[in-house]
Amino acid sequence: MGLPSLQDIIAAIATPPGRGAVGIVRVSGAGSLELIQKLWRGKDPTRLPGGRFTFGKVCDPQSGEVLDEALLLVFRAPHSYTGQDSAELQTHGSPAVLRRVLQVLFQHGARPAQPGEFTLRAYLNGRMDLAQAEAVLSLVEAESEAARRQALRGLSAGLSRKIGALSEELFNLLAHIQAWLDYPEEGVEPVEVAARLEPVLTEVRSLLATAPAGRIASKGARVALVGAPNAGKSSLLNALLGYERAIVTPIPGTTRDYLEAPMEIGGVPVVAVDTAGIRQTEDLVEKSGVERALRIAQEADLVLYLADQSQPKPPPPPLPWARTLRVATKADLPPVWQDEAFLPVSSHTGAGLEALRQEVHRRLLGEAPEGELWISNERHVEALQRAEVHLQAALEAPLDLAGLSIEMALEALSEILGKNVSEEVIERVFRNFCVGK
Numbered sequence: 159m160g161l162p163s164l165q166d167i168i169a170a171i172a173t174p175p176g177r178g179a180v181g182i183v184r185v186s187g188a189g190s191l192e193l194i195q196k197l198w199r200g201k202d203p204t205r206l207p208g209g210r211f212t213f214g215k216v217c218d219p220q221s222g223e224v225l226d227e228a229l230l231l232v233f234r235a236p237h238s239y240t241g242q243d244s245a246e247l248q249t250h251g252s253p254a255v256l257r258r259v260l261q262v263l264f265q266h267g268a269r270p271a272q273p274g275e276f277t278l279r280a281y282l283n284g285r286m287d288l289a290q291a292e293a294v295l296s297l298v299e300a301e302s303e304a305a306r307r308q309a310l311r312g313l314s315a316g317l318s319r320k321i322g323a324l325s326e327e328l329f330n331l332l333a334h335i336q337a338w339l340d341y342p343e344e345g346v347e348p349v350e351v352a353a354r355l356e357p358v359l360t361e362v363r364s365l366l367a368t369a370p371a372g373r374i375a376s377k378g379a380r381v382a383l384v385g386a387p388n389a390g391k392s393s394l395l396n397a398l399l400g401y402e403r404a405i406v407t408p409i410p411g412t413t414r415d416y417l418e419a420p421m422e423i424g425g426v427p428v429v430a431v432d433t434a435g436i437r438q439t440e441d442l443v444e445k446s447g448v449e450r451a452l453r454i455a456q457e458a459d460l461v462l463y464l465a466d467q468s469q470p471k472p473p474p475p476p477l478p479w480a481r482t483l484r485v486a487t488k489a490d491l492p493p494v495w496q497d498e499a500f501l502p503v504s505s506h507t508g509a510g511l512e513a514l515r516q517e518v519h520r521r522l523l524g525e526a527p528e529g530e531l532w533i534s535n536e537r538h539v540e541a542l543q544r545a546e547v548h549l550q551a552a553l554e555a556p557l558d559l560a561g562l563s564i565e566m567a568l569e570a571l572s573e574i575l576g577k578n579v580s581e582e583v584i585e586r587v588f589r590n591f592c593v594g595k
């Protein structure tokens with residue numbers, strides 16, 4: 159396979175499939191402006207300065223037929239997204255127009271862009287590193303505030319700077335060790351390797367510690383609602399959702415199967431899972447519902463354990479208590495018991511719901527301050543874990559062997575930014591992009 163050539167002119171529709179007010183066709187590669195010249199009626203694109211737009215008409219040069227009125231954006235290398243000569247035709251956003259424009263471009267020398275190929279070119283031309291390219295993808299895919307914020311952090315090269323600084327420190331350390339090994343008598347200070355390695359290892363570990371929150375910020379979390387029958391699980395799901403999604407009745411055992419409802423809690427994408435009430439039962443259907451509820455709780459990122467405070471307190475079921483938030487329901491009714499470990503809520507009056515949302519947000523994302531760097535990409539997590547292992551080994555090794563481990567840690571770190579990575583790694587990253595990005 160191999161990576162696609164940088165020399166070709168590539169073209170693709172950059173706007174989503176379907177009808178839109180405006181649609182964009184993107185073209186990039188040396189000769190793009192000469193290609194556009196053939197189908198543009200208006201100011202000569204090859205004579206326009208970069209960073210300009212102009213109004214005109216897109217034509218089929220063979221028949222002379224006008225395809226649409228459009229805006230043309232001209233970018234000149236290296237001042238474009240890809241770093242190459244590029245252009246955008248912004249037409250009316252009908253699929254019929256966009257398809258024809260693309261077809262004419264293909265007939266006159268462009269080829270279809272592969273998924274992510276514009277961003278691939280930006281990366282190969284050094285306009286962004288691999289971690290930033292991945293952040294572009296995450297940003298396009300962001301479906302929540304938390305995901306958008308998380309992706310934007312990656313785009314702004316914060317991670318790249320951090321990894322760069324750590325790598326530089328390791329490089330310097332390596333140079334010192336080398337000098338000392340090569341000329342022990344020359345008076346090069348035998349460096350305090352451990353004293354300089356430890357802060358790097360600590361940084362790597364604290365980056366890794368952000369991974370669970372980072373993952374949840376970008377991909378969302380599963381939150382299970384569990385408790386005895388009639389505890390008010392379905393009512394709470396509806397209250398959080400803002401509409402009557404789940405069936406609610408006064409009959410215990412109403413919810414038999416589980417039910418998933420996507421929602422956003424404090425900007426975090428959450429799939430809330432309403433489950434069957436947990437109790438001993440001979441009913442076969444209900445029994446498997448109860449088994450399911452317990453399994454869903456085990457697999458959830460966070461469990462809400464609901465207990466009705468207007469009824470005698472039920473015995474606690476087997477739950478992953480470290481990941482469980484206790485909720486006392488029906489807070490509008492006179493309480494039979496009180497327990498400070500339980501957050502009181504009423505699905506009927508809405509009391510306590512906001513506090514619950516905040517607590518869920520806090521439990522899922524922790525107290526990490528706004529704007530802090532979070533790792534969310536699996537590839538980055540894996541590379542950091544390898545760096546951690548090698549740095550730990552370097553700390554424990556004699557000086558002559560420590561150098562080797564530091565080199566391997568450096569390699570792992572540089573992979574994050576896409577330095578010295580195989581084509582296969584690059585292909586894997588860009589495979590997930592959409593065409594036109």
Ligand SMILES: Nc1nc2c(c(=O)[nH]1)N(C=O)[C@@H](CNc1ccc(C(=O)N[C@@H](CCC(=O)O)C(=O)O)cc1)CN2
Nearest residue numbers: 172182184208209231233236237238239240246276595
């Ligand atoms: N119409 C349109 N909107 C878009 C993009 C695009 O390519 N086209 N983008 C992309 O997907 C994003 C913006 N990112 C971009 C980043 C750099 C350059 C660029 O041409 N940079 C040049 C010139 C900068 C300047 O004029 O100041 C440079 O950095 O040298 C363009 C878009 C989001 N919106």
Ligand SMILES: Nc1nc2c(ncn2[C@@H]2O[C@H](COP(=O)(O)OP(=O)(O)OP(=O)(O)O)[C@@H](O)[C@H]2O)c(=O)[nH]1
Nearest residue numbers: 387388389390391392393408411412413435505506
């Ligand atoms: N007063 C009051 N009643 C509530 C509240 N939440 C739920 N209820 C009532 O409690 C009963 C059971 O509510 P559900 O939401 O169906 O309880 P559940 O936990 O889903 O029950 P199962 O599906 O049977 O396990 C219904 O009659 C609800 O109206 C509340 O906040 N206040």
Ligand SMILES: [Mg+2]
Nearest residue numbers: 391392412413
């Ligand atoms: Mg229910």
